[in-house]
Amino acid sequence: MQVIAMIFLLAILAASTGSGDEKLSREYERCISSGEAAEGIQFAMQECIDREFGIQDALLNQAYRRKMASLPDDKKLLLRGMQRQWIRDRDQRCEADGDGSLDRFISDQCLAIETKNRTLWLDNYK
Template structure:
C-alpha cells in the first residue's frame, strides 16, 4: 500500500500532471528515474528549480526593461510580495511532517516559480 501511495505522489508531482507548466523534458526523465526515492526526487526538483528560477529572473528583467519607472516600482513591490507568499505557502507544506512533506514543499517552490515565470513571460508588452 505504501508503494502505491508513493507512486501516486510521483504521478501527482510529475510535469505531466501540470501540462500547462513549462518544465523541461529533463525534469520528466529525472523524476521517472527517481522511482519514488525521496532524496532523488528532491534532487530532480532542485535542478529544475534552478532552471525555472533563472527563467523567472530573465522574464522579470525583460519585463522591467519595457516598463516606465512607476510601473517598474509596482512590479518590484508585486514581486517582493509574491516571494513572501510563495515562501510562506510552500513552508506550510513542509510543516506536515515526514519525508513526503519535504518533497511537497520543494515541489511547491518549483510549481510556484514556474507559474510566475510563465506569468511574467506573458506580460511582455503589457
C-alpha cells in the first residue's frame, strides 16, 4: 500500500508542477510533500489542496477587483459576463468523475490550477 501511495503522490506532484502557469504555490508544494500528505494520507492531502484553493481564490478575487477598478463601464460589463461564464466552465471542467475522496482531491486540484491560471489571465486582460 505504501508503494501505491508514493506513486500516487509523485503523479500529483508531477501534475501540479507541470509547465509553468499551472504551478501552484510553494506552500502547497511543501504541504503536499511533507508529513502525512507525503505518505499519501488522503485527509492530509485534502487539507493541503483545500488551503491552496483558498489562497488561489483570494488571489483571483483581488485580481478581479483590481481589473474591474481600472476598466471603463462597458468593459466592466463584458468582463463580469466573461468571469461568470468562466466560473461555470471551470466548475464543469473540474467536476469529479466519481464520489470517492481521490475524485474530490483531483477535482479540487483542478479548481486550484484553473483558478491560478485565470488570475494570470486577468492580470494581462486589457
